[in-house]
Amino acid sequence: MPIRSPTSCGRSLSTRSATAPAARPTRRCTASTFTTRTNTTARRSSGATAGKTKEPKCLTATHPARGPRDLPERSGSRPRGGRFLVAAERLRRLEAGTMKKKLGLLIVLLSLFLVGSYVYQQQAGYAGGFEVSISTPQGNDILVDRLVFDDSWSTLGGRINCCWGGIGGTRGISDHPIPQTVFVRWRQIDEEIVYEGTVELPGDLAQQVRKLPEITWISDGRKGRSTYFVIGMEADGRITVWLSNALSDDNVEGRVFKVVATGQAVGRHEPTPEDLVR
Structure with a gap:
């Protein structure tokens, strides 16, 4: 058996590495990924519709190190900063309600002051200048x-x-x-x-x-x-x-x-x- 030189061996190894096929994406099929697709075909003689056929629809995902997962976003997810906006809106409503209460209290106190002042002036004998x-x-x-x-x-x-x-x-x-x-x-x-x-x-x-x-x-x-x-x-x-x-x-x-x-x-x-x- 002939002995290969280290140089030729190195070239052979590098050639193999360069020509190695790329990693294929992994196909995953789970119970939650099946969808129902209805194909309607016209029959030649009676014109009746064809039945429903179930066909698995698989989601393609690559390795995390080679790219992001090609998955749909969750429907209930909030945009970034959503919690802050909700908290700010609640705080604004709380401040508005507090301001209305303070304004109502101020009006009541002012009314009581005016009534008391009028009664005092009547009793004290004030009748204008x-x-x-x-x-x-x-x-x-x-x-x-x-x-x-x-x-x-x-x-x-x-x-x-x-x-x-x-x-x-x-x-x-x-x-x-x-x-x-x-x-x-x-x-x-x-x-x-x-x-x-x-x-x-x-x-x-x-x-x-x-x-x-x-x-x-x-x-x-x-x-x-x-x-x-x-x-x-x-x-x-x-x-x-x-x-x-x-x-x-x-x-x-x-x-x-x-x-x-x-x-x-x-x-x-x-x-x-x-x-x-x-």
Whole structure:
């Protein structure tokens, strides 16, 4: 038997390796891979349909090292990131529901606050803003030193000599309820008398203010209403308090100007300072 050289043997081995056939794909047939295929053929004479024939349909798969399996994807599989999207959607719905609950609670609290505020204002005597003015008979020269309401807050004073039953200079009040008392101190300049007195106002004065009617401007037909308190002082110490819904009778219809309280001040003699003597 002839002996082959190593060189020829190596060439023979390499030749065999190069010409070796490629691996064939493996065919697998399982019970779950069978499908039913219906072939319909027309018979020559009767035209009846042929019966159903079952034929196995095998799935072809290669070795994992040589390529991916040629298998269909599962029908129930979710795309990548599906769980994150579902969780985000649930969180969004939860936040939306929580926001609706918070908004509803806020509306309820705001309604309770408004109702409570209205009840408190009614009980405390609030009836909106009003204006205060002072008055004296024509020619009576006086100096109003103090004008205090409810022993807690004060407003304008000054020197006047006219406008009895009328409204002169006013000061608007918006942060106080309708007063229950008014204290006034003024000086009769010519008589050299200083008067002091307190007037009790009606307990239902706030209700009277709320019931004041509207006025109508004759020139253009506009409607409106204001609230005025006028404190009048006379030379004999008499105090009169009026309530009105308009500044004057000029160009208006429906004006109310009524007395709501009166009182008597106590006077004492006191020389008038020289700087007040004209």
